[in-house]
Amino acid sequence: MKSPTKTLRLLTANIQAGSSTRRYSDYVTRSWSHALPAGQKRSSLDAIAQLASGHDIVGLQEADPGSLRSGFTNQTHYLAQRAGFNYWSHQPNRRMGGVASSANGLLSRLEPVEVQDHPLPGRIGGRGVLLARYGDGKEGLTVAVAHLSLGTNSRMSQLDFISDLLSDHPNAVLMGDFNCMADRPEMQLLYRKTRLQPPGCLVPTFPSWRPERAIDHILTSDTLNVVDTQAVPAAYSDHLAVKMEVQVPEESLR
Template structure:
């Protein structure tokens, strides 16, 4: 419930695996073709993800195809925005795979951003990025970052240090995405030390989706924001569960 001093927002982060279906580890091999070809009921999966996104105010996407052969040349972030009724959307293509598939971070929002930035992240192998949307005016405005971090520890360390520098002057910040690591990993400490972002109060396992035992998808909040609830929910047949969270935001951060 909103009060005169706060507004409740519903957030969602989802690695959608470009609409592909993975229900067991063997699917990474037996269904590997679906990561390169425009088949495998991707449109049906996207429609299910749109239905999930519809109940939220700000949605961060990872592994959304920006319009390659794999998706039938469909910009999946744009498609989801239209199907779920979001007026504002942005995407950040950041990786091409063999000329047949591409991957992007995406943002869907019911609030109009004041500014949206995209930044390439450092790392041994390129193709990772962070999308930063600012709502409200000045450094007190809400800042929402969407990222997909590397599998390697050293690359993650440099990426998290980069993101920490981006968010260090924002007391009302959200960082969401697929971190590929637990929230208490050593490389996460630079983020907590340089910003007001805090580790989650309770880890919510999101991977693998068919038997989740690892909390590697996160929505981190700065100390100026208050979490109301958090839960993992299916994102169609992606190998990750989506993470949904309700938060209270100071009203002045959204002006």
């Protein structure tokens, strides 16, 4: 008899701290929005909260944990409240003076039994992976949220570290902004050392106004059944978000 499964709705989104980027020139003309609280950040966060509310587990990248540019608002907490998530966690991992800060975030309707915060190796510090465990023991579902470096060598060491973290977890999900395509040589570490699989279809996510590169991913182990994957706007971020429906063994959540 086939084991019963539960369908989970997953979302990963690089929210660019609520800043608006709609064309390459905005990186220059709107650079002030990455340091100052002015602009449409609150309305952008509200739009992201509306998107997140239709999901069970959400991974966030570039969420401000409470600095000048966010008006000292912990954006992960704000989104959890606005979108109705009972469980949330964040991992501040990059501080730029007292002006700006960046974090990975997790929003969850299911209660994790444990959340771990791991700094990632790399030539320049300030990257991390947030890992949440659901269910009991080794067979429980493990969900990791990461934002990888731009440089290939740093990504290689980061993916090697993440592979070691997930190698003993047969029911696993890794989501986030990888800053690379899923078929890059450094990604092969994940596929060799864990049960994570390359995505079944390419979903371009960057830049959001003319998506050409699939660099935001939700990777699942071969024990999970992916039903659907789509790219969707994350308010005014320069990345599209990725949403997925996946069937997981019910026993991995108990």
